[in-house]
Amino acid sequence: MKSPNPMEVELKLALAPTGPAALTQHPYLASHAVRKQTLTNTYFDTPQGDLAKAHIALRLRQVDGQVLQTVKTAGQGGGGLSQREEWEWQVAGPQLDLASIAKLPPFQGELSGVLDALAPQLSTDFTRRSWQLKEGAQGQQSHIELVLDEGEIISGGYRTPIREAELELKGGEPEALWALALKLAEQVPLRPSDSSKASRGNALSTQHWPLPEAHSPAEWLHRATLALDAYHDSQQASFLNDAQQALATLAEHPELDATARAYAQALPGALDADGQPNAAYGKAALALAHRLAYQTALR
Template sequence: MASMAEELEIKLSLEPDILVQAHSWLSAQPEAEEGSTKSLINCYYDTPGAELNQQHAALRVRQAGDQYIQTLKTRGDFVDGAHRRQEWEWPVTGPTLSPGLLADTPLGERVNLARLTSVFETNFTRQVIMLDDGEAVIECALDDGFIAAGGQQKPLHEVEFELVSGDPKRLLVWAQRLARACPVFLNLVSKAEQGYQLAGLAVSELTAAENTGTKANGEDDLDRFLKRLSNAWLEQGRVSLEGLDIQVLAAQAEAYGLGQAFAEVIDALAERQPVQALLGKPELGQCQLGLLAYRAGLSLSA
């Protein structure tokens, strides 16, 4: 029987050596309790025409030890730096996909389930640290591994803050705290989107023609700036600042005590430096998360 829930999480990408630093810092916090460490093998499925990805859905079977879980996720919304999406889960008896379980989900009538086949894997070790600060309970997962598709591999080093209960804004608070301790990159690109890109099947809003001046409903310049950063990270390219009101973002950064850091980030991007060149520096992640915190009304001391 399926369990359906709403998932809310903030995802940060880190350089490999910084992931070790992040683990040390998180473990040392008085609100932290060390959790489990597991090796996770995740096989993602789609049709040859990538019909699931076109509908911004991701389907996988995960092996953790001798347990297998089949999961379907929607892409959902981006809210204050966090992904919010629906998720269905079923325990299954082995690594093989069970298409019949999808019949009662939104995919049941939209996709030819008989055409589903494996397209890529995301395999990593996950270390869990639980955070309970009295206002929220957060599961912090540190993932270290790789994505594999078509004989190619791409490294995977991430920290995910997922809300278990309490105030959703605490996700942003904790992500900011980590960004002050070590360099991070707020990444809007999911593991599944990275896998599709490696498999040559990317059909993502992030990789669409986002560098035009068109704004999606409800998006502001910060949302568009963050999407462009993530898109450039995925494509290992450069970020266009065209059509963005950088002066407004600079004023917000200044009001939040990040004026100099934001100026350094914008100068680097204006000089056409790739996002990858900024990943080892603290300014990028601090500005991403600080601007979101300013918009959310969080104080500097949060």
């Protein structure tokens, strides 16, 4: 198994069409080695979508001549930051290792009875460029893996592009993820994303993108983020309207302090007509998400 304490902490960022080029040309990355890989991924579920309903992703990944099996639980968080359990191990070939899956905590309850019904449901094929980065002062450095994924999701006869960056904390403090993301946002058009590749594929297959109810500032930011994710995968204009309405409501929310309000008010005008962010959107959205997460932690 990948780890005895398999908690993945990462910050996911959706990139505008010009984002990948801007990211690879960022001066901060110029002195760091880059690794390029081709990843072929197949996600499994029952025909009834039992894993998707439980917010669990199960995949086989072919990379560098190996096949890796991965189980991920639902991410907890928002504003692009998520924490979730993850188990990953190498398997002999392109068939599921059902015996090992059956031993994992997510499959100890109701899901213990669905293993024999698992079958391929969607695929995500992409090119990954990755950098191993150290953030923070000497002696207190955090290790972050930055990856840039470009490719597509294929699900239920539908396709949608993958164009995203992920910052995964390999060691150290989550604060380092925010610092690096804000550094990149200075020159890269990006925005937080709260949708995993698996959840995007599931929604694509069913052509159903539900949005959560919102009350607090963090919930309105989450709703806006999911609406933008849904718009770019569905191309349904109603989701772009939902995102703009959520951002407008957020900007006037009575619970925001003056600093958070300034960030929130910068967001609606920093999206273009196609719902793509400019650099100002990324900086304001990340700064706001960071502030909201910090205030939530203090409560």
